[in-house]
Amino acid sequence: MDSGLRQALARYDLDSLGRSGDVVYVIDADLRLRFVNQRYEQVADAVTGGEVLETYPLGSCVVDGIDAVLRHHYTDLFEATLQTGEPRMADYHCHTPEEERTFRCMIYPLGTEGLLTVHGELESRPWPKADVEAVRDPDTGLVSMCAGCRRVRMDEGGWRHVPQFIDEAPRDTTHGLCDPCLGFYLGATARGAQR
Numbered sequence: 771m772d773s774g775l776r777q778a779l780a781r782y783d784l785d786s787l788g789r790s791g792d793v794v795y796v797i798d799a800d801l802r803l804r805f806v807n808q809r810y811e812q813v814a815d816a817v818t819g820g821e822v823l824e825t826y827p828l829g830s831c832v833v834d835g836i837d838a839v840l841r842h843h844y845t846d847l848f849e850a851t852l853q854t855g856e857p858r859m860a861d862y863h864c865h866t867p868e869e870e871r872t873f874r875c876m877i878y879p880l881g882t883e884g885l886l887t888v889h890g891e892l893e894s895r896p897w898p899k900a901d902v903e904a905v906r907d908p909d910t911g912l913v914s915m916c917a918g919c920r921r922v923r924m925d926e927g928g929w930r931h932v933p934q935f936i937d938e939a940p941r942d943t944t945h946g947l948c949d950p951c952l953g954f955y956l957g958a959t960a961r962g963a964q965r
C-alpha cells in the first residue's frame with residue numbers, strides 16, 4: 771500500500787476492520803485492491819467457489835471478473851465517490867450456490883487516494899427449489915431466461931435467479947429480457963413499443 775493511501779487510512783482502525791464480520795476492502799484510485807479483511811476472503815471464496823486471492827490477488831482491479839454491466843455500474847459508482855468526496859451507500863445482491871444474499875455497502879472516500887468499502891449483510895435466505903418443469907411455458911415448452919441478468923421467468927410470474935440454471939441453462943431455453951434489464955438496455959422507447 772503506498773504512503774498516500776496509508777496516510778488517508780490512518781483515521782480508521784484497520785485492525786478492527788480486519789476482524790469485522792462485515793466484508794471490508796480498500797481500493798486505490800485505479801480501483802486496485804489494496805486491503806481485504808478475512809470476511810472478504812470467506813464470502814468471496816464461497817461466491818467464486820475457489821481461492822479468490824489466488825485468482826484476484828491484492829493489486830488486481832476490483833471490477834475485473836464481474837459482468838460487463840455491473841462493471842460499468844461499479845466503476846461509475848466508485849469514480850463518482852472519488853470525485854465528490856462524499857460517502858455513498860448501495861445495496862446489492864450476491865449469491866452463493868446455497869443462498870441468495872443482500873448486502874448494504876458503504877463507500878468512504880479516502881481523500882483522492884482511494885476508497886474504503888464496508889459491506890454488511892442485510893439478508894440471506896436459501897434458494898427456492900426449482901423444478902425445471904414448473905418454469906416451462908405450458909404452451910411452448912420453453913424456459914425463458916433473461917439475457918441480461920440470467921434470471922428465469924417463474925410460473926407464478928416474476929423473475930428469479932436459479933443457481934442451477936445459471937451454471938447450466940436448461941434444455942429448450944429461450945432468451946428474453948426481464949423488466950429492469952429491458953429498461954436498462956433498451957430504455958423507455960422499447961418499453962413503449964412493447965405496449
Ligand SMILES: [Zn+2]
Pocket residue numbers: 916917918919920921947948949950951952
Ligand atoms: Zn434481467
